[in-house]
Amino acid sequence: MRIPRPRGTRDFYPEEMERRRAVERTMRRIAESWGYGEVATPTFEHLELFTLRSGEAIKEELYAFTDKSGRELALRPELTAPVVRMYVESMQRAPKPLRLYYFGNCFRYERPQRGRFREFWQFGAELIGGREVYADAEAMALAYALLSSVGVHTTINVSHLDVVGGLLRGLSEEQRRSVLRLLDKHEMEQLATYLVEMGMAYVLEPLEALMELRGDAFSRIEQASEISASEGLEVLERTLELLEAYEVPFDVDFGIVRGLDYYTGIVFEAYAEGLGAESQVCGGGSYALSELFGGEPVSSCGFGIGFDRVMEVCEPPLERASRVVVVNVGDTYRYAIGVAQQLRKGTGLEVELDVMKRSIREQLSRANALGARYAVIVGEREMNEQSLTLRDLVTGEQQVLPLRDAIDLLRASHE
Known part of the structure; x- marks a missing residue:
């Protein structure tokens, strides 16, 4: 009813x-x-x-x-x-x-x-x-x-x-x-x-x-x-x-x-x-x-x-925080959760993590649909090295960075 x-x-x-x-x-x-x-x-x-x-x-x-x-x-x-x-x-x-x-x-x-x-x-x-x-x-x-x-x-x-x-x-x-x-x-x-x-x-x-x-x-x-x-x-x-x-x-x-x-x-x-x-x-x-x-x-x-x-x-000026999507690849979801948590605490960004078991392609498509500037890709290599792959969704460029360096870079981009 x-x-x-x-x-x-x-x-x-x-x-x-x-x-x-x-x-x-x-x-x-x-x-x-x-x-x-x-x-x-x-x-x-x-x-x-x-x-x-x-x-x-x-x-x-x-x-x-x-x-x-x-x-x-x-x-x-x-x-x-x-x-x-x-x-x-x-x-x-x-x-x-x-x-x-x-x-x-x-x-x-x-x-x-x-x-x-x-x-x-x-x-x-x-x-x-x-x-x-x-x-x-x-x-x-x-x-x-x-x-x-x-x-x-x-x-x-x-x-x-x-x-x-x-x-x-x-x-x-x-x-x-x-x-x-x-x-x-x-x-x-x-x-x-x-x-x-x-x-x-x-x-x-x-x-x-x-x-x-x-x-x-x-x-x-x-x-x-x-x-x-x-x-x-x-x-x-x-x-x-x-x-x-x-x-x-x-x-x-x-x-x-x-x-x-x-x-x-x-x-x-x-x-x-x-x-x-x-x-x-x-x-x-x-x-x-x-x-x-x-x-x-x-x-x-x-x-x-x-x-x-x-x-x-009225037409208020919107002050939304920049959005980042954490893209999980393979059996690394626990590590992806930790990455998302540290990004939320350390950058002031809006951080979204997949909860639908999507493919990497679908997760990246979701990030583009949300208007996210960056996608943070987390796979087995990143988990083993305690790093992440940062993809700029505007330019298409990506780089592998230690987690702390990535947090500093994202914080600077938000400020």
């Missing part, structure tokens, strides 16, 4: 994993060059970690379940809440700021489509304990550096939640949440209908005016001050000035409100061409989660990068 993979998941074959690991390595290197250290959290958490702020309705989007002891658990749908939970549990007394990054798989029960899966990977960072403006600017600059490092060309689109929030004062928490969710999905027609039905049509005009502002980023901030009396505009302007110093391209979009309820101030998103409707590759901002999870209030900001969407538009 053939059993297919679950809907919304994928298998990754060696060639694709090679590309993904290359991008992952590059992103890790960039994050660490900014002083961020890697953390990891469990694949599943207590369900309450995700419903406490976003409400019970979010359960429809989660892989939630009850374990054998009756505990309500969920596969993580994102990584910010788990990292903050970890911080509250064991890192509150650590010197601030804390610069943390992570890479892991997440799960959401939603309709699969291009760039949107039920199991997906997220690369992200959290800056805990930094001061507003400075920390926000660093988080956005790091997000831009990560995307740029793997060839994703983008602009950081920025807003401040208080600009829109100032227009929603007087609404109930549930009404405010509904308006923000519709804005986040850019469903303006549904938003207009909702506000009219709720008797709040007076909110629609200034909201639409904010969405329709034109001009450069600083011009939009100036125009917005005539629509919304918000202190967030000053914070936004100061943050953009720091982004200029970081040489990060940016724009202002007051329609950015983010879909999760724990964001509090600066919010931002980044998009990439070539992804159609699912073009967002990064989202983040400043947030308040620590006190919600039982910790002390602390200023925090961070972001998550949709790793799978990045993989659709």
Whole structure:
């Protein structure tokens, strides 16, 4: 009986994993060059970690379940809440700021489509304990550096939640949440209908005016001050000035409100061409989660990068090690194993040894098919002399060398 993979998941074959690991390595290197250290959290958490702020309705989007002891658990749908939970549990007394990054798989029960899966990977960072403006600017600059490092060309689109929030004062928490969710999905027609039905049509005009502002980023901030009396505009302007110093391209979009309820101030998103409707590759901002999870209030900001969407538009430089094939001739397989082991330890090369009892001709054909530069031929003479025959598969030249000399030559060719 053939059993297919679950809907919304994928298998990754060696060639694709090679590309993904290359991008992952590059992103890790960039994050660490900014002083961020890697953390990891469990694949599943207590369900309450995700419903406490976003409400019970979010359960429809989660892989939630009850374990054998009756505990309500969920596969993580994102990584910010788990990292903050970890911080509250064991890192509150650590010197601030804390610069943390992570890479892991997440799960959401939603309709699969291009760039949107039920199991997906997220690369992200959290800056805990930094001061507003400075920390926000660093988080956005790091997000831009990560995307740029793997060839994703983008602009950081920025807003401040208080600009829109100032227009929603007087609404109930549930009404405010509904308006923000519709804005986040850019469903303006549904938003207009909702506000009219709720008797709040007076909110629609200034909201639409904010969405329709034109001009450069600083011009939009100036125009917005005539629509919304918000202190967030000053914070936004100061943050953009720091982004200029970081040489990060940016724009202002007051329609950015983010879909999760724990964001509090600066919010931002980044998009990439070539992804159609699912073009967002990064989202983040400043947030308040620590006190919600039982910790002390602390200023925090961070972001998550949709790793799978990045993989659709980037072309990572591959850094494969050179490959060598050990060709076994006659009854010398034990010696060939020893040669392969020493080559792996001494050269940093990818070394393959035949496990199909092929002929020498078939083994050499396999080496050529793999794109190997060298074939190391091991027969009875080589075993008796503790040597090997090194064949250059590009030039066809070959030479017999003592094992140690061959290792030195192969190491030098790899370097």
